[in-house]
Amino acid sequence: MRNYEVTFIVDPVLSGDEIKSTAQTYSDLLANEGCKIVHTEHMGLRQLAYPINKRSSGVYYCLQFQAETGAPVPKMELAFRRDERIMRFLTVALDKYGVKYNDDKRAGKIGKKKPKVEAKVEDEKVVKDDLTKIEGIGPKIAEALAKAAITSFVGVATKRPAEIKAVLEAAEGNFSSHDTSTWPRQARLAADGKWDELKTLQDELDGGRPNASTEEE
Amino acid sequence: MASRDDIKFLSNPNIGKSRKKYCRFRKFGIKHIDYKDEDFLMQFINEQGKLLPRRITGNSLKYQKKVAVAVKRARHLAILPYVTDLLK
Numbered sequence: 001m002r003n004y005e006v007t008f009i010v011d012p013v014l015s016g017d018e019i020k021s022t023a024q025t026y027s028d029l030l031a032n033e034g035c036k037i038v039h040t041e042h043m044g045l046r047q048l049a050y051p052i053n054k055r056s057s058g059v060y061y062c063l064q065f066q067a068e069t070g071a072p073v074p075k076m077e078l079a080f081r082r083d084e085r086i087m088r089f090l091t092v093a094l095d096k097y098g099v100k101y102n103d104d105k106r107a108g109k110i111g112k113k114k115p116k117v118e119a120k121v122e123d124e125k126v127v128k129d130d131l132t133k134i135e136g137i138g139p140k141i142a143e144a145l146a147k148a149a150i151t152s153f154v155g156v157a158t159k160r161p162a163e164i165k166a167v168l169e170a171a172e173g174n175f176s177s178h179d180t181s182t183w184p185r186q187a188r189l190a191a192d193g194k195w196d197e198l199k200t201l202q203d204e205l206d207g208g209r210p211n212a213s214t215e216e217e
Numbered sequence: 218m219a220s221r222d223d224i225k226f227l228s229n230p231n232i233g234k235s236r237k238k239y240c241r242f243r244k245f246g247i248k249h250i251d252y253k254d255e256d257f258l259m260q261f262i263n264e265q266g267k268l269l270p271r272r273i274t275g276n277s278l279k280y281q282k283k284v285a286v287a288v289k290r291a292r293h294l295a296i297l298p299y300v301t302d303l304l305k
Contacts, residue, residue, distance in 0.1 A: 007253065007294055043253070048295035058295070062253065090252075090294055097248035105251075 002067050003038075003099050008080060008089035009058035012045055022085050023061045029079060030065050033072035038064040039106065052087050064094070064102055133190055135202045136182070152191070238275030242283075250283050252290035258297060259305070262288060266301045 008026070010019050027037050043060035052058065067073070073091055080089045094102070104110050186202070241247065251257070261269050261276075261284045268288055271281045291297040298304070 009294065046296075049292070049298035049301075050295055052295055060294075088294060090290060092252070092290070095249075101249035101251060 002070060003064070003094040004067060004073060004091060005062065005064045005094050005098070005102070006076065006089060006091045007060065007062045009048075009052070009060055009087040011053075011085050011087055012055060012057050012059050014085060018085070019059050022083075023063075026076065026079070027063060029076060030063070030067075030072060033075065034068065035072050036066040038066060039102070040064075055087065058087050135186065240275055240277040240280060242280035243277055247280075250280070250287040252287040252294070253296060255291065255296050258284070258288050258291055262297065262304070264302065264304050266292075266298045266304050 006026075010022050012019075014022070023040065023042070027040055031037060039062075041062040041064075043062055045057055045059050047057050048055065077089070077091060080086045092098075101110070242250075261274055263269055268285055271278070274281070274284075276284060288297060292299050
């Protein structure tokens with residue numbers, strides 16, 4: 001029994017379903033060859049350290065499998081090379097320590113797991129942010145943003161005004177007249193807890209619009 | 218006659234005594250180096266993404282070779298850069 005691990009990068013331009021089906025193709029291929037899939041890890045969309053095929057990010061997958069012989073590996077690699085959706089792959093034979101490492105990692109015995117869990121808890125706390133504190137966002141807009149998975153000040157702050165605008169236009173209701181240009185700036189202050197500075201900024205603003213723009217109504 | 222307490226060292230005798238380096242893999246019993254663990258591998262490369270020599274990291278030869286392989290694998294998968302500046 002030999003243990004292998006193959007990591008591959010899928011083109012991020014594909015839709016979520018296509019990416020999943022790509023990964024599924026290869027675990028099916030291996031299963032057909034008589035391999036036992038030990039674990040499939042979806043490592044998610046990551047920034048690449050250098051561009052590959054003019055792409056700066058990629059979706060990483062990691063498959064660990066057991067095979068009686070090494071025969072399925074060249075077949076799988078040939079399929080990877082022929083597949084345009086796969087940007088890069090790496091097959092590694094695992095020794096007993098590698099297998100143990102992966103088992104321990106899955107069981108959460110190897111570090112780094114705990115901080116991630118804590119970070120999630122923090123995120124959940126942030127979710128409770130009252131977006132209506134931002135001038136220009138009312139309860140209706142906050143609802144629309146929540147549907148687009150923007151529920152925290154940080155979430156708003158990291159978006160560009162145009163992106164928020166796109167979300168609002170996609171949402172039901174007539175939000176298109178709202179000016180989103182100052183929202184990320186307000187959200188940044190709110191996220192940092194600088195309420196006084198936010199207050200002075202809002203005093204200068206008129207309904208979430210920059211003061212310079214004239215009121216049409 | 219000055220008592221023993223009055224004798225002061227002109228320079229700190231502890232300066233220049235470097236702490237003994239050790240191989241962290243042997244000391245902590247790490248048997249496998251994961252090429253996907255970017256943060257861990259960062260400890261063995263310099264700002265330009267080059268491998269640090271053993272005389273700096275203190276790794277034993279066996280594990281330095283494994284570190285080198287892991288870093289090279291990470292580079293192939295674009296987890297670490299081949300060449301860069303200001304990595305850290």
